[in-house]
Amino acid sequence: MSKSLALSLRNVGAFYWRQAGYLRKERFWALNDISFDLHHGESLGVIGRNGAGKSTLLQVLAGILRPDRGELVNHGVQTALLSLQIGFVPYLSGRQNALLSGMLIGLNRREVIEKMGDIKAFSELGDFFDQPINTYSSGMKARLGFSVAFQLDPDVLLIDEVLGVGDSDFRRKSSAVMRDKIRSDKTIVLVSHSAETIRQLCDRAVWIEDGITRAYGDTSDVLSFYEEQLTT
Numbered sequence: 001m002s003k004s005l006a007l008s009l010r011n012v013g014a015f016y017w018r019q020a021g022y023l024r025k026e027r028f029w030a031l032n033d034i035s036f037d038l039h040h041g042e043s044l045g046v047i048g049r050n051g052a053g054k055s056t057l058l059q060v061l062a063g064i065l066r067p068d069r070g071e072l073v074n075h076g077v078q079t080a081l082l083s084l085q086i087g088f089v090p091y092l093s094g095r096q097n098a099l100l101s102g103m104l105i106g107l108n109r110r111e112v113i114e115k116m117g118d119i120k121a122f123s124e125l126g127d128f129f130d131q132p133i134n135t136y137s138s139g140m141k142a143r144l145g146f147s148v149a150f151q152l153d154p155d156v157l158l159i160d161e162v163l164g165v166g167d168s169d170f171r172r173k174s175s176a177v178m179r180d181k182i183r184s185d186k187t188i189v190l191v192s193h194s195a196e197t198i199r200q201l202c203d204r205a206v207w208i209e210d211g212i213t214r215a216y217g218d219t220s221d222v223l224s225f226y227e228e229q230l231t232t
Helices: 054-061 094-104 109-123 126-130 138-152 168-183 195-201 219-230
Strands: 005-021 024-039 043-047 069-074 079-082 156-160 187-191 204-209 212-218
Touching (some): 024 187, 024 204, 054 079, 079 138, 094 138, 187 195
Parallel strands (some): 024 212, 156 187
16 A cells, blocks of 8 residues: 655756856756645655755755755645754853754654754753853764754654764764664655665655656666766
């Protein structure tokens, strides 16, 4: 029996304005024509070279960016983008930032507060959890960013090249729990430059190049096509 749909994209495009000369700007289409479906319980890998539009795609899936053309259909799911330090306010504490981040992905205040103990424990920040994050090292900020997105457990988790963050001990810990989650029945979209990572962890894959869907389907088929094109 086929799995129900979580997200659907149909001919999605998204552009940015960029400088094209003195006092002149032009549209840059980071995404030109992206189409695929994400089903409940599957892990979908997104592969492509630098500048292909992978991170922009995740922002569209997360609802951070609205498509400039085409259609994104959310079939009633809550998404969260695991991208470190997104939306953090430097003068607020780790606890306050965790609360804001949770509410940004659609949870209510009570739900985030109920998870706060788990977020603090997983981040291993100790007393620093209640200090302003402008006193944090980059590794501490990475711990907080990972812990919020991971512990809030959305319907669809969007992962932007983050399978290991922070110092070496926390990196091993975060990698292990993230791989466990990807291998479970959770719904995951994983962006990675590593074809081997996607081959090991993802049910299906989509290859995007120049903002266009070049291949979509079975992971081994998509990666074979991708790797073949890289060598020609």
